[in-house]
Amino acid sequence: MKCPKCNGDVEIMVNVTILIPAELENRLSKTNLRRNDVKLYAANWDKASYFCKNEKCRWRMSPETG
Numbered sequence: 001m002k003c004p005k006c007n008g009d010v011e012i013m014v015n016v017t018i019l020i021p022a023e024l025e026n027r028l029s030k031t032n033l034r035r036n037d038v039k040l041y042a043a044n045w046d047k048a049s050y051f052c053k054n055e056k057c058r059w060r061m062s063p064e065t066g
Contacts, residue, residue, distance in 0.1 A: 008054035017042040
C-alpha cells in the first residue's frame with residue numbers, strides 16, 4: 001500500500017491475540033514466538049491504524065479518523 005499523501009510506504013499497526021503455553025507467561029521473545037506451540041489466533045483489523053513511513057509526511061489513518 002502506498003501513502004495517498006506522498007506515495008511513500010505504509011505500515012500497519014494491529015492488535016493480535018496469540019495462543020501460548022502457560023510456561024511462556026511474561027517470557028515473550030522473538031525466539032519464543034517462533035515456537036511451534038505458539039499460534040497467532042486473531043487480529044483486530046477493525047482497530048488497525050495505517051502510518052506513512054516517510055518522516056516528513058507521517059500521514060495516518062485509523063478507525064477514528066477514517
